[in-house]
Amino acid sequence: MRRVNNKVILVTGGARGMGAAHARLLVAEGAKVVITDIRHTEGEALAAQLGGSAVYVCQDVTQPEEWAEAVASAERQFGALHGLVNNAGIANMAPLEQFPLDQWNKTLAVNLTGVFLGMKAALPAIRRAGGGSIVNISSVEGLRGSAGLHAYVASKFGVRGITKSAALEAAASGIRVNSIHPGFIATSMTESFESSLFPIPLGRPAEPQEVSRAVLFLLSDESSYLTGSEIVIDGGLTVGVPRKYPAPENIF
Secondary structure (H helix, E strand, O other), rough: OOOOOEEEEEEEEOOOOHHHHHHHHHHHOOOOEEEEEOOOHHHHHHHHHHHHHEEEEEEOOOHHHHHOOOOOOOHHHOOOOOOOOOOOOOOOOHHHHHOOOHHHHHHHHHHHHHHHHHHHHHHHHHHHHOOOOEEEEEEEEOOOOOOOOHHHHHHHHHHHHHHHHHHHHHHHHEEEEEEEOOOOOOOOOOOOOHHHHHHOOOOEOHHHHHHHHHHHHHHHHHHHOOOOOEEEEEEOOOOOOOOOOHHHHHHO
C-alpha cells in the first residue's frame, strides 16, 4: 500500500541524514517530495536518485523569501502542497557561561524560527490543497534538559510548544500539526558522540529510517485524528533512570 500516494510533501534539511531518509521513504510510498537544504551537491544528487517524484530547492530556512519560493516551487512543480516536514536543524555545545551569543542566535534561527517561518509559509498552500499535515522534528531535548546544549534545548522546547499552538489554529482548516521527538539517532550530527554514554534501554541508537516511519504515519491519513501530539522515538531513553536487575529466573 502506498500510504501517501499523490501527496506533495516539502522536507527541509532533506539532503542527508534523517531528512534524506524521510524523502526516500515518502517517495517509495507514493509522494512527490520537494527536498530543501543548503547542501546543493547532496540535495541535487538525492533528487536525481529519486527521479521524477522529487525536486531539490536550495533553501535557507531562516529566510522568509526562500520559504515563499520553496512553497511556490512545490505548487509549480507538482500542483499543490499537502504536507511539510520541518526537519532542518543544527546543534552547538558549550558551557552556559562560555556559550557564544552568535551560536545561540544561529541555533534558534534555524531550529525554531525556521519552523515558525515554515508553518507560516506552508499553511495557506496546504489550506488551498484541502488540508494536510505538518510534522515538526523536535527532540528528546525538547522534553528535558541536556548540559551544554543550551541553545538546542531551548529551540527544541520551542518547537514542541509552537506545534501545539499551531495545531489549535490549523485544526479548523483540516490541517494537523504534530511533533516528533527523536533520541540518539545515527546521523552525521551525532557521529562524534559515543553512544555508550547514553543510557538507552534498547541498547542502541536508532537508524534514521525508524524516525521516517513515524513521519510517514503522521503525513498519511492513518493519523487523521492526531494533532498537537508528541511521538517520542528514543529507545526508552526518557522513560526513566535504567537500573540493572537480575534475570527473571533469579528474582524469586
